[in-house]
Amino acid sequence: MTSYSSFSDGTRAVHAGLPDPEVGEPFLPGPVFAAPYHLDPVTGPGANGYARTEHPTRQALESAIGALEGAPTLVFSSGQAAITALLLAVLRTGDTVAIPSDGYFTVRAFADGFLRDLGVRTLLVPTAGPYPDFTGVRLVLLETPANPGLDVCDVRTLSEAAHAAGALVAVDNTTATPLGQNPLALGADLVVASGTKALTGHSDVLLGYVSATDPELLTRVETWRKQTGAVPGAFDAWLAHRSIATLDLRLARQTANAAAVAELLLSRSDVTGVRWPGLPSDPSYPVASAQMRRIPGVVSFDLGSAERVGRFLAAAKLVFAATSFGGVHTTADRRAQWGDDTPPGFVRFSCGIEDTADLLADITAALSS
Ligand SMILES: Cc1ncc(COP(=O)(O)O)c(C=O)c1O
Numbered sequence: 114m115t116s117y118s119s120f121s122d123g124t125r126a127v128h129a130g131l132p133d134p135e136v137g138e139p140f141l142p143g144p145v146f147a148a149p150y151h152l153d154p155v156t157g158p159g160a161n162g163y164a165r166t167e168h169p170t171r172q173a174l175e176s177a178i179g180a181l182e183g184a185p186t187l188v189f190s191s192g193q194a195a196i197t198a199l200l201l202a203v204l205r206t207g208d209t210v211a212i213p214s215d216g217y218f219t220v221r222a223f224a225d226g227f228l229r230d231l232g233v234r235t236l237l238v239p240t241a242g243p244y245p246d247f248t249g250v251r252l253v254l255l256e257t258p259a260n261p262g263l264d265v266c267d268v269r270t271l272s273e274a275a276h277a278a279g280a281l282v283a284v285d286n287t288t289a290t291p292l293g294q295n296p297l298a299l300g301a302d303l304v305v306a307s308g309t310k311a312l313t314g315h316s317d318v319l320l321g322y323v324s325a326t327d328p329e330l331l332t333r334v335e336t337w338r339k340q341t342g343a344v345p346g347a348f349d350a351w352l353a354h355r356s357i358a359t360l361d362l363r364l365a366r367q368t369a370n371a372a373a374v375a376e377l378l379l380s381r382s383d384v385t386g387v388r389w390p391g392l393p394s395d396p397s398y399p400v401a402s403a404q405m406r407r408i409p410g411v412v413s414f415d416l417g418s419a420e421r422v423g424r425f426l427a428a429a430k431l432v433f434a435a436t437s438f439g440g441v442h443t444t445a446d447r448r449a450q451w452g453d454d455t456p457p458g459f460v461r462f463s464c465g466i467e468d469t470a471d472l473l474a475d476i477t478a479a480l481s482s
Pocket of ligand 1 (some may be wrong): 191192193194196217256260285287288306307308309319320321437
């Protein structure tokens with residue numbers, strides 16, 4: 114397969130994981146719907162035996178994401194399937210895992226339940242620090258930018274500290290996407306992410322992945338996946354691959370919209386706590402601007418109460434009330450409704466790819482309603 118690694122983001126996204134051109138064949142081969150494949154009963158399986166282990170549509174998607182993350186990749190049926198696979202493949206009874214105190218809340222719930230029951234200790238670490246001594250920690254999981262508060266951490270510095278203490282480092286790259294930052298190039302051992310968000314961006318598939326350069330580490334995760342079975346189906350894998358072609362374009366518009374929305378919100382006295390790592394006044398700006406190649410389209414802010422968030426969303430024509438983020442439609446999520454540890458009026462706002470002027474006018478009208 115031709116390598117496009119020397120090209121820029123848009124070109125790499127369009128060509129990621131595509132087979133070399135062949136006359137009469139499509140650019141992106143359609144989904145292969147198969148569980149078992151024909152076998153040679155004497156010699157056993159060839160390239161494909163059974164779809165939980167081998168699947169051409171899934172493998173093409175893995176090549177695509179792997180090309181963008183810069184390492185071999187395994188895809189999973191959701192982001193949580195990928196994160197829990199990584200944690201359970203790496204951690205043993207008696208180990209300590211460091212996880213963000215302000216990251217995706219289901220990871221904390223998993224650590225506080227199943228991991229604790231397995232005898233794994235959890236150290237909760239704020240993304241913006243202060244950071245503990247990692248001595249005795251087996252795995253440090255970072256999430257940057259953290260969802261939903263959007264703090265950012267320095268992956269290179271933390272990876273050096275964790276490695277010096279003998280710990281592995283994994284980075285949740287969901288919000289940034291591989292076009293926003295490449296944690297493996299910054300020193301992390303593993304990348305884990307939900308592809309449900311901006312990577313696929315159409316709010317129509319659940320997807321997760323793990324990438325790693327160390328073949329031994331990735332084989333552990335692959336064995337876990339093979340034996341527990343959380344693989345995405347053929348159609349989801351194909352939809353995801355098809356969506357990646359437009360990743361660069363989608364992110365560009367989302368970032369431009371987020372920059373304009375953050376400025377608008379900052380200028381209003383009836384909105385507080387505006388966070389966007391691309392704002393020069395944001396506490397995350399110095400690290401984000403040095404570490405990230407682009408800032409994602411997610412902004413957070415506080416409207417003071419659940420009722421005001423409700424009024425805002427009822428009045429807005431271009432902002433859907435929905436959880437998740439990173440899609441082509443602009444959405445807003447009042448996180449406290451999920452039991453996330455946020456104030457009642459806290460909103461995670463995900464900019465879509467609508468026209469910037471339309472979005473600003475709609476938000477302005479809805480906030481003033
Ligand atoms: C940062 C982060 N990681 C992981 C996940 C889990 O992904 P999924 O919903 O695809 O299981 C999410 C979901 O919101 C997330 O925001």
